[in-house]
Amino acid sequence: MSVIIGLLILAVIVIIIILITVNVLGVLFTLLVAGLIGWLADTIIPGSIPYGWLGAIVAGLLGAWIGTALFGHFGPSIAGIAIIPAIIGAIILAFLISLLTWVFGARTT
Numbered sequence: 432m433s434v435i436i437g438l439l440i441l442a443v444i445v446i447i448i449i450l451i452t453v454n455v456l457g458v459l460f461t462l463l464v465a466g467l468i469g470w471l472a473d474t475i476i477p478g479s480i481p482y483g484w485l486g487a488i489v490a491g492l493l494g495a496w497i498g499t500a501l502f503g504h505f506g507p508s509i510a511g512i513a514i515i516p517a518i519i520g521a522i523i524l525a526f527l528i529s530l531l532t533w534v535f536g537a538r539t540t
Contacts, residue, residue: 461510465491468512472521478529490528494521 469487472494473480480486495512498520506515 457510461512462488462492464510464512465489465495465517467491468494468514468517468521469525471518472525475522476525476529478525478532480525480528481532490521490524491517494518494524496520497524 466484466488469480469489469491470484472490473487480490482489491512495517498516498518499513500520501523502516502519504513504516506513508514
């Protein structure tokens with residue numbers, strides 16, 4: 432009887448570890464896709480997004496939110512991010528960042 436209880440406890444622990452790993456990998460994959468979308472927007476718009484790859488991830492996540500809010504959820508979706516609206520939203524965000532950097536950078540010099 433104690434062997435069966437031990438195996439059940441072990442099975443529960445293994446299932447919990449698998450669920451945690453899947454969730455962490457999902458978050459990491461979402462951040463990777465957001466970073467690629469932010470990088471793509473950064474290469475399209477002249478200038479650069481501040482803070483390097485971290486800024487690209489934030490631009491990709493915010494761009495996905497902006498694009499989905501403006502255009503809805505359409506096109507292919509990877510890691511829960513609709514690619515086409517996310518790219519459009521990230522380009523809009525990168526353009527606004529570039530414009531604000533140019534405007535405020537011109538006043539301080």
